[in-house]
Amino acid sequence: MSWNRVAVVGAGLIKFGELFEQSYEQMAAGAFQAAVGSVDRGFEPSQVDAAFVATQRGTLWGQEGIGGNTVPTAIGLAGIPCTRIENACPSGSDAFRVGAMAVASGVHDVVLVIGVEKMRDKSTEEGLLSRAASGHPIFTRGETAPVLFAPFATRHMHEYGTTREMLASVAVKNHYNGARDPFAHFQNEITVDDVLASPPVCHPLHLLDCCPQTDGAAATLLVSAERAAEFTDRPVFVAGFGVATDHPYLHEKTTFTALKATTAAAERAYKMAGVEPAQIDCAEVHDCFTITEILDIEDLGFVEKGKGGVASLDGETSLQGRIPVNTSGGLLAKGHPIGASGVAQLTECWWQLRGDAGERQVEMRNGYALQHNVGGRGSGVSVVNILTTNA
Amino acid sequence: MTTPVRILSVGAAAPDLRLPASEVAAAWDRSGSGGARGQTALCGPDEDVLTLAAAAAGRALDASGLQHDIVDGLWWGTTRPPFAEGPSHAVLAAALGLSSHSAGALCSGSPHAGMDALLGAADAVAAGTARVALVVAADALVPGTGTGYEARAGAAAAAMVLVSEEQGSAALTARVTRTQPVLDRYRGDREATTRDLYDSRLFREEIFMPIVREVGEQLAAFDVRAWSLPDPDGRLGAAVAKKLGVGTPASTTAYAAVGDTGAAAPLLGGVGALDAAGTVAIVGFGGGRATGVAITADAPVRGAARVADALAGGRPVSYTEALRARGQLTAAGETIPMGVPPESASFVRGADEILGLLGARCVDCGTINTPPSIHPHCISCGSTKFELVPMARRGVVHTFVVNHTMPAPFVAPLPLAVIDLADGARVMLQVTGRGDGLEIGTPVELVLRRYAYERGVPVYGFKAHAKTTAPSERPS
Numbered sequence A: 001m002s003w004n005r006v007a008v009v010g011a012g013l014i015k016f017g018e019l020f021e022q023s024y025e026q027m028a029a030g031a032f033q034a035a036v037g038s039v040d041r042g043f044e045p046s047q048v049d050a051a052f053v054a055t056q057r058g059t060l061w062g063q064e065g066i067g068g069n070t071v072p073t074a075i076g077l078a079g080i081p082c083t084r085i086e087n088a089c090p091s092g093s094d095a096f097r098v099g100a101m102a103v104a105s106g107v108h109d110v111v112l113v114i115g116v117e118k119m120r121d122k123s124t125e126e127g128l129l130s131r132a133a134s135g136h137p138i139f140t141r142g143e144t145a146p147v148l149f150a151p152f153a154t155r156h157m158h159e160y161g162t163t164r165e166m167l168a169s170v171a172v173k174n175h176y177n178g179a180r181d182p183f184a185h186f187q188n189e190i191t192v193d194d195v196l197a198s199p200p201v202c203h204p205l206h207l208l209d210c211c212p213q214t215d216g217a218a219a220t221l222l223v224s225a226e227r228a229a230e231f232t233d234r235p236v237f238v239a240g241f242g243v244a245t246d247h248p249y250l251h252e253k254t255t256f257t258a259l260k261a262t263t264a265a266a267e268r269a270y271k272m273a274g275v276e277p278a279q280i281d282c283a284e285v286h287d288c289f290t291i292t293e294i295l296d297i298e299d300l301g302f303v304e305k306g307k308g309g310v311a312s313l314d315g316e317t318s319l320q321g322r323i324p325v326n327t328s329g330g331l332l333a334k335g336h337p338i339g340a341s342g343v344a345q346l347t348e349c350w351w352q353l354r355g356d357a358g359e360r361q362v363e364m365r366n367g368y369a370l371q372h373n374v375g376g377r378g379s380g381v382s383v384v385n386i387l388t389t390n391a
Numbered sequence B: 001m002t003t004p005v006r007i008l009s010v011g012a013a014a015p016d017l018r019l020p021a022s023e024v025a026a027a028w029d030r031s032g033s034g035g036a037r038g039q040t041a042l043c044g045p046d047e048d049v050l051t052l053a054a055a056a057a058g059r060a061l062d063a064s065g066l067q068h069d070i071v072d073g074l075w076w077g078t079t080r081p082p083f084a085e086g087p088s089h090a091v092l093a094a095a096l097g098l099s100s101h102s103a104g105a106l107c108s109g110s111p112h113a114g115m116d117a118l119l120g121a122a123d124a125v126a127a128g129t130a131r132v133a134l135v136v137a138a139d140a141l142v143p144g145t146g147t148g149y150e151a152r153a154g155a156a157a158a159a160m161v162l163v164s165e166e167q168g169s170a171a172l173t174a175r176v177t178r179t180q181p182v183l184d185r186y187r188g189d190r191e192a193t194t195r196d197l198y199d200s201r202l203f204r205e206e207i208f209m210p211i212v213r214e215v216g217e218q219l220a221a222f223d224v225r226a227w228s229l230p231d232p233d234g235r236l237g238a239a240v241a242k243k244l245g246v247g248t249p250a251s252t253t254a255y256a257a258v259g260d261t262g263a264a265a266p267l268l269g270g271v272g273a274l275d276a277a278g279t280v281a282i283v284g285f286g287g288g289r290a291t292g293v294a295i296t297a298d299a300p301v302r303g304a305a306r307v308a309d310a311l312a313g314g315r316p317v318s319y320t321e322a323l324r325a326r327g328q329l330t331a332a333g334e335t336i337p338m339g340v341p342p343e344s345a346s347f348v349r350g351a352d353e354i355l356g357l358l359g360a361r362c363v364d365c366g367t368i369n370t371p372p373s374i375h376p377h378c379i380s381c382g383s384t385k386f387e388l389v390p391m392a393r394r395g396v397v398h399t400f401v402v403n404h405t406m407p408a409p410f411v412a413p414l415p416l417a418v419i420d421l422a423d424g425a426r427v428m429l430q431v432t433g434r435g436d437g438l439e440i441g442t443p444v445e446l447v448l449r450r451y452a453y454e455r456g457v458p459v460y461g462f463k464a465h466a467k468t469t470a471p472s473e474r475p476s
Helices: A025-036 A070-074 A093-106 A128-133 A150-160 A164-178 A192-198 A223-232 A260-273 A290-299 A308-313 A338-354 B021-027 B051-062 B088-094 B114-127 B200-220 B236-244 B251-258 B261-276 B306-313 B319-325 B345-355
Strands: A008-011 A050-054 A084-085 A108-116 A200-203 A216-224 A236-245 A283-285 A370-376 A381-388 B005-012 B016-019 B039-042 B073-077 B103-107 B130-138 B154-164 B170-179 B224-228 B278-286 B288-298 B357-364 B384-389 B395-401 B414-421 B426-430 B444-456 B457-466
Touching: A008 A025, A008 A093, A008 A223, A008 B200, A025 A070, A025 A108, A025 A216, A050 A070, A050 A093, A050 A338, A084 B357, A093 A216, A093 A338, A093 A381, A093 B278, A108 A338, A150 A200, A150 A290, A150 A308, A150 A370, A150 B395, A164 A283, A164 A290, A164 A308, A164 B073, A164 B154, A200 B384, A216 A223, A216 A338, A223 B395, A236 A260, A236 A338, A260 A290, A260 A370, A283 A338, A290 A308, A290 A370, A338 A370, A338 A381, A381 B170, B005 B051, B005 B170, B005 B261, B005 B306, B016 B021, B021 B319, B039 B154, B039 B251, B051 B154, B051 B306, B051 B444, B051 B457, B073 B088, B073 B114, B088 B103, B088 B345, B088 B384, B114 B130, B114 B154, B114 B170, B114 B224, B114 B261, B114 B278, B114 B288, B154 B251, B154 B261, B154 B457, B170 B200, B200 B224, B200 B236, B200 B278, B200 B288, B224 B261, B236 B251, B251 B261, B251 B306, B261 B278, B261 B288, B261 B306, B345 B457, B395 B457, B414 B444, B426 B444
Parallel strands: A050 A084, A050 A108, A283 A370, B073 B103, B073 B130, B224 B278
Antiparallel strands: A008 A216, A008 A236, A108 A216, A200 B395, A236 A381, A370 A381, B005 B154, B016 B039, B130 B154, B170 B288, B278 B288, B357 B384, B395 B414, B395 B444, B414 B426, B444 B457
């Protein structure tokens, strides 16, 4: 594979939360300005050659026909090429991958990747929960988002002895990290008992096993590596990426203890980057539910299959652990504005690699950070991006 | 010369819910009255006359040993079909796996509809236009709240497989009908609930007793071993039996278990009595008509011995739960509509595969892909060569959840499970009940249920029914 190296020279996000007071366009502008402001040597917005915008569900705020063309006007760049990427929960990470390919191919020199999602403009019943009535009239009826992951928890507990306490330890760890992230939706610490005592949402998952509904936006600026020095002397490079699909419906799955899309996407990303899982210094992974992070750290090769629960309980994924995971607070504490989530994860990786993560900073031994999303009905698609400081 | 009409097998079904009469009495502060005895069966929120009919007819067909697709016609009697106008009969036929060439009729409009269905099927067999006729009588009566009828209105279904050849162990030997153009229990056009009797003495003396007694006396000329007699109020059944000079009717058991089941009642009260040789007299009444049929068995009829079990047990419910189940108590506000309206193209494309629970078996590797319409290529090997097959109706839970968080019209808790069927297919379906006791490995059978009701359209599909749910209790 022959491709031009791609550098990330700017990244930023707005404070995640229930942003009733902000429009989609205002959120987009806030994220763009944060990314522009993060560029070490300054960045003139007119330098953007093209933009890729990730918004997964315009329907959640009444904009069914949302396209890529709303963002350029909102950020003062009407006229630039702009394409919307929708690829389920990995929409943001896939927009980043596509943006990186646009630079790697030489077609564009400076690319904006921006994720924006309004999750709270509609009521919960009319918003996310309404998917219980969508899809196939029989095979998916009643299938809210937790139904897509809770069957994996039931089966993981059955096959590997994973306990609710192990699941809870993921939420406790991510809230601990979120309490140290000024951009997180939730910045409070919680206990295992809090998780266990929270109301059932979808057995065996309870409220604090689930990520919140969060509005947010995040942006990154990608340039060809040969031009990186114009913008920074601390560039971060795209080391590799992978995307993979799996059968989207749950009854099509052959296993309920792994997400095959994640494994396949990770294999491609590791191969492209030329690294092994053990070389990853920190990772932002898709923790829409506690069980998802347990599956992720197994499927990404950080821990042996079946040991994700024990590893979480033992602190292997904490800030001081062997492989720190979701230092930003993850989707569980930072929030999950779907199209923005992947881009925000990449921003956290960018900060960690540059040593800018403050209280959350973990040790960078090899100079690699991994970002991962999985989703799409029953985890039908996954994207993995690997960033590095190694030239 | 007509062909003899023989009965090959029978079946019955009742919903799981039971409303004790004491609950109705307490709700209307009738604790002082003496009418608070007994119970009735009622449909859960995902059941109706069609799902009951499918269950009873499925049992009769299973007992017959016949392939479902050789049935020549379906005669279905129900007071109130699920569509006021619409494909009620076609949906039931598809859900039963009958051939698209099958004929028959939907009889409705009064509780006499069950007898109409039986006679229609018998006539078709006698005339030679059907060799195998499926009869099902099903009702789920919706009484006006606060009426005296409320503590009596039940739900159940009974079915018979009629054949022309000498294979059944019983035969229809006599029939008699009388009509009288008067009102008994009725429902006017655009009315939601069935009205109670205008005057119980008037009904007894001038309407019910004369016509039912006359029909009964005609049948009494045969050597009747057991009777199924109409019992609209809990007393008239015994009263007419006394007039006829016969003992306690066999139908008493069914009435005690599930109440007055309208169009289903006459067959339901008689099919269980076909578990021994002899003549069973079945009398149905309603809509100003009474019909009696004599069935003479040379030996026990297939399926008859299992009728009592089908009606026994059940879970007692409170009055408010009964109101919610009958749709007579609903929360204010709008419900979440289906992603695609139930009269739209996706339901036309998916009708056969959903109602027939069809899978596409890969000719090359044997994998069953479901639903077929979204799998033009085999999920395992990529082949495009398939044969459509009905999937197994039994399996075990591979994994499951219990969803507690859904907007109306969903009702929590809602269990959903990934099921490994006996034929190797894997499906994900809702599970009946609340999910209590559900575990990985729990055996289930698939049963037809109403998944949704929207824009006047009931949407049917199969759900998993766990065989090890909490043990049924009889109401105290």
